[in-house]
Amino acid sequence: MPTIAPDATALPQDPQGILDLAVRSMFQLFSSLSQGMFIMDERGTIVWVNEGYRRFLPALGLESVEDFVGHKVEDVIPNTQMRRVLETGKPVLIDLLTNRAGTFVVSRLPLLDEGGAVIGAIGMVLFDQPETTLQPLIAKFARMQQDLADAQRELAAQRSAQVGGGRRAKYTLASFVGSSAAAVEVKRRARRAALSSSPVLLLGETGTGKELLAHGIHAASPRAGEALVSVNIAAVPDTLLEAEFFGFAPGAFTGADRKGREGKFKLADGGTLFLDEIGDMPLALQSKLLRVLQEGEIEPLGSNRLIPVNVRIIAATSRDLAALVREGQFREDLYYRLNVLPIRVPPLRERRDDIAALVEVLGEDLAQRSGTVQPELLADAMALLAAQTWRGNIRELRNVLEQAVLRSDSPTIDAAQLAAVLRESGMEPQAPGSLVALQGAREHDAGLLRPLAEQVAELEQRAIAAAIKTERGNKVAVARLLGISRATLYDRMADRRES
Secondary structure, three states: OOOOOOOOOOOOOOHHHHHHHHHHHHHHHHHHHOOEEEEEEOOOEEEEEOHHHHOOOHHHOOOOHHHOOOOEHHHHOOOOOHHHHHHHOOOEEEEEEEEOOEEEEEEEEEEEOOOOOEEEEEEEEEEOOHHHHOHHHHHHHHHHHHHHHHHHHHHHHHHOOOHHHHOOOOOOHHHOOOOOHHHHHHHHHHHHHHOOOOOEEEEOOOOOOHHHHHHHHHHOOOOOOOOEEEEEHHHOOHHHHHHHHHOEOOOOOOOOOOOOEOOHHHHOOOOEEEEEOHHHOOHHHHHHHHHHHHHOEEOOEOOOOOEEOOOEEEEEEOOOHHHHHHOOOOOHHHHHHHOOEEEEOOOHHHOHHHHHHHHHHHHHHHHHHHOOOOOEEOHHHHHHHHHOOOOOHHHHHHHHHHHHHHHOOOOEEOHHHHHHHHHHOOOOOOOHHHHHHHHHHHHHHHHHOOOHHHHHHHHHHHHHHHHHHHOOOOHHHHHHHHOOOHHHHHHHHHHHHHO
């Protein structure tokens, strides 16, 4: 039988050789499949970076690989958590990292010697556009958050349905759907506000979710076990507002209940009072509200008795309170008393990346309420929704989606169906391309409306950075390429570092 020559690519016969080959293969696989990868030693100094990661360096403010390799990881990658991997020796398989270069899905792995000691770590960028690549996962996570919030709400209602006459938070902060930078910032500020007992002022257009946030702040606060009482000031006649707030004694006025009545402040005692549309409060009542906030006591109509109350105030308005103060329609001292923890709730047009997740949650809710199949929006329909201005924000989005669902004979909805609903609602549908063009034009114009000297300096620094990259850091060659002296080049580079 002829002897078969050994294949040069065959696996080694010894276990250690097989292990070494597997390690090399896995390393090459990770390096090629990831969007970028680097290695650092046990001191946190970066010792190697692959080609994929180098494209992120300009966005990090680094001109060359030499500005990255050989430096401490914290000095070149803002917000990095790589140091924690060195300290704990534990991997972080999936995480989000946000810095000046963008938002990334990253993985962090420790490097261990034969004795199990940490000798370094590997950092990998798995996805550099998570809002696009991971949109299905983000939408699923949003649904899971919504389901969890619903379950928590139901359990809380079952445990203490009698607390505050059943007046409890209907939503949690997880109910505020969105993973855009604007939505994340709102939820971050809301969580911090929940830890305080100071007044919160929610500012934003109608339909942005201010009432939902008020419920979420209460549910995340130490007062979550107490009542949450809401008053829509715009919906109550001015003549009844004082009685609505402070209650009244028996026989306080003609037609009054003989037993008297407790007001909203008393009902919210120990909990939270949500004052919606605070900008519509009459001036005469504003002074009495200010007194309650300062003194912590109320006086019911027709009574001479002061009643102490412990209430946390959350106010909301779609109006410009500062402008109302200037016009003399809102008390300045009350404005400052309420504006302790302001939270601006952004309109939907400022967080278009959240529309897909919102459609998913709203569609699921509509399906549950109507007992039908959850609607499926085609790509062109989703793009059309993302292009609209949404003056009514989430409330208007829900209305349009509900109309489209009710008019469709199929669970699948396309752009033509949505466009018809938008037109009948009084909106002229904006084409997705026109939105991109408009945004691009605005960004271009905004970039030009700056001091000319600032723009010239910026262009100069970009030219220097490009020349340094081309000449691989050779300053003599850079100066020759740009047609300036080395002294001038060093001066310009010093200006760049100082800025």
